[in-house]
Amino acid sequence: MIEFFVTLFSYEFIVRAVVVGALISLCSSLLGVSLVLKRYSMIGDGLSHVGFGSLSVAMAAGLAPLQVSIPVVVFTAFMLLRLSESGKLKGDAAIAMISSSALAFGVVVTSLSSGMNTDVFGYMFGSILAVTRDDVTVCVSLSVIVLLLYILFYNKIFAVTFDESFAKATGTRVDIYNMLIALLTSVTIVVGMQIMGAMLISSLIIFPALTSMRIFRSFRKVVICAAILSVVCFFTGILLSFAFSMPAGASIVLVNLGAFLIFAVIGRLFSPDSRA
Amino acid sequence: MLISCENLSVSYEKHIAVENVSFHIDDGDYLCIVGENGSGKSTLMKAMLGLLPLKSGKISFNGITLKDIGYLPQQTQIQRDFPASVFEVVLSGCLSRRGIMPFFTKSDKLFACEKLERLGISELRYHSYRELSGGQQQRVLLARALCATERLIFLDEPVSGLDPIVTAEMYDIIRTLNQKDGITVVMVSHDVPGIISNASKILHMDTRLLFFGSSSEYMLTPLGKKMLGGASHD
Ligand SMILES: Nc1ncnc2c1ncn2[C@@H]1O[C@H](COP(=O)(O)OP(=O)(O)O)[C@@H](O)[C@H]1O
Ligand SMILES: [Mg+2]
Numbered sequence: 001m002i003e004f005f006v007t008l009f010s011y012e013f014i015v016r017a018v019v020v021g022a023l024i025s026l027c028s029s030l031l032g033v034s035l036v037l038k039r040y041s042m043i044g045d046g047l048s049h050v051g052f053g054s055l056s057v058a059m060a061a062g063l064a065p066l067q068v069s070i071p072v073v074v075f076t077a078f079m080l081l082r083l084s085e086s087g088k089l090k091g092d093a094a095i096a097m098i099s100s101s102a103l104a105f106g107v108v109v110t111s112l113s114s115g116m117n118t119d120v121f122g123y124m125f126g127s128i129l130a131v132t133r134d135d136v137t138v139c140v141s142l143s144v145i146v147l148l149l150y151i152l153f154y155n156k157i158f159a160v161t162f163d164e165s166f167a168k169a170t171g172t173r174v175d176i177y178n179m180l181i182a183l184l185t186s187v188t189i190v191v192g193m194q195i196m197g198a199m200l201i202s203s204l205i206i207f208p209a210l211t212s213m214r215i216f217r218s219f220r221k222v223v224i225c226a227a228i229l230s231v232v233c234f235f236t237g238i239l240l241s242f243a244f245s246m247p248a249g250a251s252i253v254l255v256n257l258g259a260f261l262i263f264a265v266i267g268r269l270f271s272p273d274s275r276a
Numbered sequence: 277m278l279i280s281c282e283n284l285s286v287s288y289e290k291h292i293a294v295e296n297v298s299f300h301i302d303d304g305d306y307l308c309i310v311g312e313n314g315s316g317k318s319t320l321m322k323a324m325l326g327l328l329p330l331k332s333g334k335i336s337f338n339g340i341t342l343k344d345i346g347y348l349p350q351q352t353q354i355q356r357d358f359p360a361s362v363f364e365v366v367l368s369g370c371l372s373r374r375g376i377m378p379f380f381t382k383s384d385k386l387f388a389c390e391k392l393e394r395l396g397i398s399e400l401r402y403h404s405y406r407e408l409s410g411g412q413q414q415r416v417l418l419a420r421a422l423c424a425t426e427r428l429i430f431l432d433e434p435v436s437g438l439d440p441i442v443t444a445e446m447y448d449i450i451r452t453l454n455q456k457d458g459i460t461v462v463m464v465s466h467d468v469p470g471i472i473s474n475a476s477k478i479l480h481m482d483t484r485l486l487f488f489g490s491s492s493e494y495m496l497t498p499l500g501k502k503m504l505g506g507a508s509h510d
Contacts (some may be wrong), residue, residue, distance in 0.1 A: 037358060088468035106423070108350040141394060152378045153378065154373065154378070155368070156379060157367060158360075160366060161358055162358055162364075163349065165322070165349050166326075166349055166368075167346040168325075169322075169326065169327055169342065169345065169349075169430070170343065170345055170346065170347060170425075171341060172372055205281050213359055216407070217359045217404035218359060218360060218361035218364060218402075219358075219361070220364065221359075222359045
């Protein structure tokens, strides 16, 4: 068993994958708490499809994938935010529409230009072992920025998530912090897609938050528990995937599902006393 | 005069919810906004707080800004299952004073504790907000509003859904805040008999303004008599 780990981590590409994956999991889970509580979990899903569409187009056109995708996804996130704020279009309907169109667009563009090549396949289902040294630099710096901003604006993010009207009425610039959440989410999703794939990144966002809410009843504890869970589930998932040669992304999601079920049972058994 | 509102109109899409309402709020007032359900009370309050755009009219703040205002919104569904401790909720009221500083200071935390003490909910500090009773939740939200201000609070139906005893306690607290602490109170209510003895001014609306003036004048108007008489039957 120990030998298995030692051999595993002697491969540089595996160490790279694990570092990047753990950071992405961490960022996703932090932002996930706000997204789930604001009933925006669909946005994560929608954005990942838009990310996929823009990556495919960028690759078909021979452009740098991240540099094209991040702005496109950020723009989409701001637009979705606008739409759901103004109430002009029902939020989830708008997201479903945009996300399926983006997905279709990406698939069509790709098949017209080059056929379903492996890169695009990788973005859909994740290609954790294909992380290059350059990817690591980009991922690590972006994740660290996301984490720092999250910690720095933690109190504001809480206020905006818990009660936007109160925050706004008492003079907090709610629109700025909503945009910050959208921006951080977009960056995390685009960067995370390389690891987890467009199909699975949204589960990295949603699962740890939902899981820790089964047991914990204060915002801070939910956030901390989600952060820890996401990393633990990532490691467990990736080890299982190596041990039984299963796809990494899917294994991680299944481990997350397992954690959710366990927490749900515990939450039920120790039915909530009123302690936070 | 703290706030003056001239000819305010607010609409949702094409539906006009507040039409041509003018009034003012003075320092130390206890103003109650009364009217039937759907008469535009919450809409008027939200418009004053900048949560809804004005269709027409003008609001002027004299010597105060939004940062001097505390607000207790009419409860929304989203808060009801939110994982947050009482202290987290109350402390978030201090945010407007934090400005760009990222973290709460020791004095913010003491201030929040003081408000908990004040409203008699110190022992709930570590409890989960969503597992409290309706009356306790309203006290928590009032404590948060008090963290945001020492001058002016806006309360939207702070007693809705509370039983008569808790309602009376809530009214007592609000009256003390107004009379002892000199906090200006603007409160939405449709319980005219319950608030008439506390309020200094009444604004009665039904999309349009029906009455604005002191509560003693209001009691003498046919409208006021109807509200006081009619409501005492239930
Ligand atoms: N978000 C909204 N969108 C559309 N119409 C609304 C909205 N909120 C309130 N209204 C309508 O505006 C009118 C006034 O509502 P409101 O200000 O909540 O009344 P009150 O607080 O006096 O019960 C009602 O007819 C209500 O249906
Ligand atoms: Mg109302």
